[in-house]
Amino acid sequence: MAGARQFDESQVLDAMMRVFWEKGFEATSIDDLVRATGLQRGSLYNAFGDKAAMFCRALRLYQDEVHASHLHALRGDDPREALTRLFQLQLKSARDARQPRGCMLSDARRICHRLPTTAATETRAAADELEGALFAMFERARAAGRLAATADCRALARFYAAVARGVAGTEPGPLEDIARIGVALLEAA
Amino acid sequence: MAGARQFDESQVLDAMMRVFWEKGFEATSIDDLVRATGLQRGSLYNAFGDKAAMFCRALRLYQDEVHASHLHALRGDDPREALTRLFQLQLKSARDARQPRGCMLSDARRICHRLPTTAATETRAAADELEGALFAMFERARAAGRLAATADCRALARFYAAVARGVAGTEPGPLEDIARIGVALLEAA
DNA sequence: ACGATCCTTGACCGATCGGTCAAAGCACCT
DNA sequence: AGGTGCTTTGACCGATCGGTCAAGGATCGT
Incomplete structure (x- = not known):
């Protein structure tokens, strides 16, 4: 019954991520995680430590598996192509019935003041990455002449980051x- | 100590609304409401009934006091003016330190599947009002020739509704x- | 004056919350 | 073979959750 790890940590983390992603930090109970992972309390x-640490690990997995692809979509210096790629990713997620709706990061951002300090700063940093990636992309576009020299890249980045947050949970059609x-x-x- | 109502219902409702607005339905405990209102359990x-009913009443107050002004901002047939008015309202809220950040309605929308049926449908209907008001405004604008005849009013409404959701909780500067x-x-x- | 009716109060309920721990067991090292 | 160090298990902890209720007091109609 014991001695060495009886479970695949990455599988367990994946199950935890889905629960946190679906229900959010506060609404997720340890018993939920017990049921989802098959492990005992x-x-x-x-x-993993305590609940906040579990959330942190799940959030890190989300960053690696989901958010990283969004940031990658914003590569290059063509804003039209970059935004199209980003929206396509979100559409694919919205159409995939296996994936929870919404964005785990922006949900986490909203409640991160109730998280322990380390988890909170980590969450904030991760949530700000999208605006940063958008900003960098718009700056490359301006340098490449694909955007007016007078364009306000920071404002554009903030605007499209708001759009990205706002589409969380939207059905495929409206999206x-x-x-x-x-x-x-x-x-x- | 008793006999007739000892409190002003509208004051109590206002206090409850602020708590639900700040913390959301799930994270708000009855004890929070007891502290905020000064009333006993x-x-x-x-x-008011049970917790869901309290939330419903608070949500209705939010609609009347806050959301209604947003819908009113979208009057007329000039989309530039209408959107400017809407953004100005949100800016004013963001600058007002006394008001909680975020939008009670879009928060409620996200968790409404965990509410009782009546509260859930009410919440959904209220949350969809903004897109409806945007759509109506864009249609008036198109009829008045302020928007191209080929403009997709439904898509525009969905887009700006997403923006409005996405700015929830944003600081005044970025907003x-x-x-x-x-x-x-x-x-x- | 006197029930009837409503409101307030604070104790109380079972359920669930996040978190802990001793007992027991397997695997590895020497 | 026999420790040693880890994991697993399930019972258990105090705190808090949403919700209830009997007791008691104020108000009103009559």
């Missing part, structure tokens, strides 16, 4: 509309 | 940027 605490408008408006400017 | 339950871009992009199109 003691094993969870022994392996298609939003993506189309998001790209069209940028082209018009 | 029994009085709260006697006056100014977002408002400026939001209006500028529409003008360019």
Whole structure:
């Protein structure tokens, strides 16, 4: 019954991530995690620490598996292509019934003042990454002449980051509309 | 000590609304409401019913006091003016330290599947009102020739509703940027 | 004056919360 | 073979959760 680890840590982390992603930090109970992972309470605490630490590990997995692809979509210096890629990723997530709706990061950001200090700063930093990536992309675009020299890259980044936050939980149909408008408006400017 | 109501119901409702607005439905405990209102548990339950009913009443007050002004901002057929008014309202809220950050409605929308049926449908309906008001405004604008005849009013409404959701909790500085871009992009199109 | 009715109060309920711990067991090192 | 060090297990902890209720007091109609 014991001696060495009886479980695959990455599988367990994946299960924990899905629960936190779906229900958020506060609404997720340890019993939820027990059910989802198949592990016992003691094993969870022994392996990860307390609830905040479990959330942190789950959040880090989310960053690596989900958020990283969003940041990667913003590569290059063509804002139209970059935004299209980002919206396409979000559309794919929205259409995938296996994936929880919403964004684990922006949910975490909103409640991070109730998290322990280290978890809070980590969450804040991660949540600000998208705006940073958007800003960098717009700056590359301006340098490449694909954006007016007078364009306010910071403001554009903040705007599209707000759009990205705002589409969390949206159904695929409306999300298609939003993506189309998001790209069209940028082209018009 | 008793006999007739010892409290001003509207004052109590206002206090409850602020708590629910700040912390959300799940993270708000009855004891939080007891502290915020000054009433005892029994009085709260006697006056309003259960926690979901308290939330409903608070949400209705939010609609009347806060959300209604947002819908009113979208009057007329000039999309530039309407959006500017909406963003100005949000900026004013963000600058007002007495008001909680974020939007009680979009927060409620996200967790409404955990509410009782009646509260859930009420919440959903209220949360969809902004997109409806945006749609109506864009249609008036198109009829008045202020928007291209080919403009997709539904898509535009969905897009700006997403922006409005996405700015929840944003600091005044970034919000100014977002408002400026939001209006500028529409003008360019 | 006197019930009837409503409100307030504070104790109380079972359930669940996050977290702990001793007992027991397996695996590895020497 | 026999410790040693880890994991697993399930019972257990105090705190808090949403919700209830009997007791008691104030107000009103009659």
